[in-house]
Amino acid sequence: MSKEFDVAIIGAGPGGSTAAIKLAEGGKRVALIDKASFPRDKVCGDGLTPDVANQLMKFFPEVYEDFKAKVKFNSKASSIYLSGIEELSFNLSPESESKVNAMARYEFDDILFKHAISKNEVEAFENSPLKSITGSAENWVVEAGDETLYAKYIIGADGANGKTARILTGEGKDMKNYAVAVRCYFEGIEGVSEEKGLEFFMPDYMDSGYFWIFPLGNGKANVGWGLRAELAQKQKVNLRDSLFEIIEKTPEIKARFKEAKALEDPIGFGLPLGGKNLRKIAGPGFLLIGDAAYLIDPVSGEGIGNAIRSARFAAEAILEAKIGDDFQGYKRRIQRKIYPELVFSKYVQKSLENRFIFLRFWKPVLQNPRFKRLLTEDYSLKKLKRKMLNPFYLIGLLIFK
Numbered sequence: 170m171s172k173e174f175d176v177a178i179i180g181a182g183p184g185g186s187t188a189a190i191k192l193a194e195g196g197k198r199v200a201l202i203d204k205a206s207f208p209r210d211k212v213c214g215d216g217l218t219p220d221v222a223n224q225l226m227k228f229f230p231e232v233y234e235d236f237k238a239k240v241k242f243n244s245k246a247s248s249i250y251l252s253g254i255e256e257l258s259f260n261l262s263p264e265s266e267s268k269v270n271a272m273a274r275y276e277f278d279d280i281l282f283k284h285a286i287s288k289n290e291v292e293a294f295e296n297s298p299l300k301s302i303t304g305s306a307e308n309w310v311v312e313a314g315d316e317t318l319y320a321k322y323i324i325g326a327d328g329a330n331g332k333t334a335r336i337l338t339g340e341g342k343d344m345k346n347y348a349v350a351v352r353c354y355f356e357g358i359e360g361v362s363e364e365k366g367l368e369f370f371m372p373d374y375m376d377s378g379y380f381w382i383f384p385l386g387n388g389k390a391n392v393g394w395g396l397r398a399e400l401a402q403k404q405k406v407n408l409r410d411s412l413f414e415i416i417e418k419t420p421e422i423k424a425r426f427k428e429a430k431a432l433e434d435p436i437g438f439g440l441p442l443g444g445k446n447l448r449k450i451a452g453p454g455f456l457l458i459g460d461a462a463y464l465i466d467p468v469s470g471e472g473i474g475n476a477i478r479s480a481r482f483a484a485e486a487i488l489e490a491k492i493g494d495d496f497q498g499y500k501r502r503i504q505r506k507i508y509p510e511l512v513f514s515k516y517v518q519k520s521l522e523n524r525f526i527f528l529r530f531w532k533p534v535l536q537n538p539r540f541k542r543l544l545t546e547d548y549s550l551k552k553l554k555r556k557m558l559n560p561f562y563l564i565g566l567l568i569f570k
């Protein structure tokens with residue numbers, strides 16, 4: 170095969186593999202380049218919100234069928250525990266076909282990657298870390314591993330520590346919009362169930378971030394915690410040690426870990442958090458997607474859904490591109506379809522970190538039966554966010570029960 174492609178995608182995680190599938194369906198020849206060999210681990214909470222399943226169901230039904238056949242844990246809800254507040258459950262509406270699931274990324278990413286490379290148009294280059302990108306739109310030269318590849322367009326999908334963004338935009342990490350988190354697989358945690366689903370804990374002493382237990386089925390669970398990088402630095406937090414300290418000093422959590430066994434040492438990784446116009450995400454002949462474009466929700470830490478969404482938008486932009494396209498249309502689509510939610514979450518995140526606002530606003534709101542009913546009646550995060558953007562609705566939650 171010649172080493173000339175329409176598109177070189179750097180990174181074959183959920184973003185890169187999704188873009189490869191979509192471009193191949195549109196007839197483009199794609200080089201899918203990754204430094205790792207699949208299946209590979211990715212440090213993550215492994216939580217897959219309905220947004221992920223819904224997008225797969227709608228746009229990639231074959232991938233969805235594969236995912237559904239392999240998933241071992243189907244949550245019926247998500248549970249939040251805040252000290253001093255009784256347990257809250259986000260029950261999923263019964264008619265909702267997709268649920269909040271969890272699947273180890275070792276398995277989930279491999280499903281997407283295998284579907285991508287099953288396409289004749291896609292050639293995979295594994296064990297090929299990116300070395301350099303030179304040239305310009307229509308004539309890119311990509312050096313990765315031992316390969317020299319030529320492409321008209323570049324998609325940067327190499328995640329939080331990727332090199333593509335730095336090479337093409339000159340922008341480094343933005344530590345103001347960054348979080349850090351650790352993950353540790355456990356087995357034998359008591360009380361996990363599909364009824365409780367994915368569990369989030371925010372004990373009183375935790376000023377920011379949260380601790381999670383995301384069950385994976387077969388007695389295993391992904392356990393972790395994370396917070397904004399600036400705070401971790403300011404408070405000199407050692408995330409790995411403090412994972413075990415949290416388990417030890419939080420009675421509701423400790424009781425559940427009596428018989429539990431850690432299956433590895435905790436592993437840390439970064440989360441580039443989203444907001445409005447934070448980054449340069451496109452230019453002549455290139456586009457950035459997923460974590461490389463800073464699209465993680467600042468409150469929940471979810472990034473897989475937006476990695477898939479931005480990959481779809483990027484692939485569509487390339488399929489419609491004209492010579493000399495600087496992909497401002499892609500940028501505008503991200504601004505319209507993804508940024509509003511990220512900006513909203515950023516405000517929520519800031520207000521959760523403010524003790525006064527947390528105690529005077531969030532605590533009463535979370536305890537308000539009307540708000541709880543909203544969560545249990547319709548688990549649609551989008552609808553919830555829309556309501557929460559309405560100041561009259563918010564004030565109403567402080568007054569009317």
Ligand SMILES: Cc1cc2nc3c(=O)[nH]c(=O)nc-3n(C[C@H](O)[C@H](O)[C@H](O)COP(=O)(O)OP(=O)(O)OC[C@H]3O[C@@H](n4cnc5c(N)ncnc54)[C@H](O)[C@@H]3O)c2cc1C
Nearest residue numbers: 180182183184204213214216299327328350459460472473
């Ligand atoms: C601890 C933690 C918990 C999280 N929990 C959740 C969660 O529960 N739910 C959720 O939705 N999101 C979660 N996230 C966020 C989620 O992991 C990311 O948003 C998601 O992986 C982004 O997908 P991506 O395809 O953009 O990048 P990635 O999944 O990071 O994929 C990037 C790919 O690029 C490759 N790569 C990197 N550098 C190079 C290079 N130089 N050359 C070639 N290839 C390269 C990597 O090997 C990798 O395969 C979590 C993140 C962390 C750190």
